[in-house]
Amino acid sequence: MSDAAPTATRNADQAGGTASRIISPRTRVVSYVFLSITAFVWIIPLVWTLYTSLRPEADTNKYGYLSTGGTFNFDNFSQAWTQGLFAKYFVNSAIITIPAVVITLLLASMVAFAVSRFTWKFNITLLIMFTAGNLLPAQILAAPLFQFYKHFPLPLSVSDSGSLLNTFIGVIIANVAFQVGFCTFVLSNYMKALPSELGEAARVDGAGVFRQYWQIIMPLTRPALAALATLEFIWIYNDFFWALLFIQSGDRLPITTGINNLNGVFAQNYNLIAAGAIMTAVPTLVIYLVLQKQFVAGLTLGSSKG
């Protein structure tokens, strides 16, 4: 699998060449028209949100939302930033997302290493358990997990609720447990494709299991880890449910759950809501621009086995 990517790109170039030779001019025109109309419809919500966010509420009230009159500025952004708890929300998102991604990849890579590099009796059972766990709707776990968190005693110095409720740790471990399955599935497929001689050579040299994992297999798995890190960052950043369930104080919400409060805080001021929406989208759009390839690779790695 490690050399699957270059092959795919090579095929892509050829496929492009053939395809453009095969399709007729008429198909080409129809495709252009269809894609242009669809893409136009697709971009409207974003353009509309951006446009609304740049106009003061007074102007939109005066001229209507669908108008060009009035001024354009970034006042909504600064107002939304100070009124809404955006700075806090973003910090909370970072506090939750970054450790969750690191722990997820660490745990997943350990299981993937153990099940893919050695033959165990319960290999497949274990993999099935992990993969299936990732596919369940989160709401199924809500009632027991909430009770478990509520009755899990923590010293007040760690958690002011005296339990796992209303803590970042609670949200982090729920995210990790939910995401670790998918990563295990992807990483075990990836590691299986690495030559088994690697481990044997290392063993002859006297390397213990942990050194094989950390110094030999993990560096070779780096492309898959990078792809998964990008994907998981987006998925966990975008998670709405766990914080909704476990976090009770508004100032501890991550941004994705926090935006649920925008309607209330901004009292139906659509210009402020639009500005808030744009700000929330910025981190993911930056990742889209910088790490788009990794994101796609992460998505497609998961589907390379069927």
Next chain:
Amino acid sequence: MATTTASKPATGPDAVKAVSKRRRLHLFSTGDKVILSLMVGIPALFEAVLVWLPALLSVGLSFTNARLDTSQPGGMRSVGFSNYRFIAQDYPPFVPALEHNLIWLLFLTFIATPLGLLIAVLLDFNLRGSWLYQSVFFIPVMLSLALVGIIWQLMYSSDSGLINSVLGTAGKPGAIDWLGNSSINLWAALIATSWKHVGYIMILYLAGLKGVDPTLKEAAAIDGASATQTFFRVVFPAMRPINIIVVVITVIEALRAFDIVYIINRGTNGLELVSALVVQNLVGEGTNIGVGAALATVLLVVSLVPITIYLGRTFRKDMQ
């Protein structure tokens, strides 16, 4: 975490026994055995305690009278199937929720997913500027469903939304209340969710199409197959692994649907979904854990069908 450490030794011997002879067990030192058991044991315990145990406990709680807390005064008592009888007979939102989940699934399956495939096929023609189209469909995939809900509120709002503004009805009595009118708001939510879903499917199929051996297409073309025939008879079947993933994603997304309806109105008034009803029974005034757990169990049983089929297919070869 305390429980994790306590049960490590227990997993040790079992795990060691599980190592097959093929890998020559005697080559592992005791230290290696312990480390390997920990590497599997810690994540497995994590997954068991936070995913599988709660899933089973949901089933257990659904047969109890737990209301606000599992340690309620008087304790929990078993009530048999009465929570299930309640949701089937005396809980009006339940049947609509099942219907809405089904409509959600059908809409994604027959409209959003095929549209994603179609866009991927057209983009695969390598038309000039296809990267630009691709980006337009890609961006919503990066956004959270919650944010998608917020953005589409700006489109649908009856006093200032774009659609009502274009129709000239914004803020007037004739405005269409896309999200408030219970006979249309499900469709409004489905369009919003498809805005993201179509791009997701497009990405998967773009990768799938690029992976199809181009000589297959050439061979079909030489045999005189039309582009349509080539696609349906050669290219589409060749993408079987991707097709399976797409089906799984579509079904799972329909069962998981929650964020958008929760953002709009918490899943009420025409937007009932089983997932939202679970949550409504776990928070706020109407808290009734037993009923919430019964709803969760229904969702679990339904979800296990596609999950089992998928995993069965995926791991069949490895099992043999």
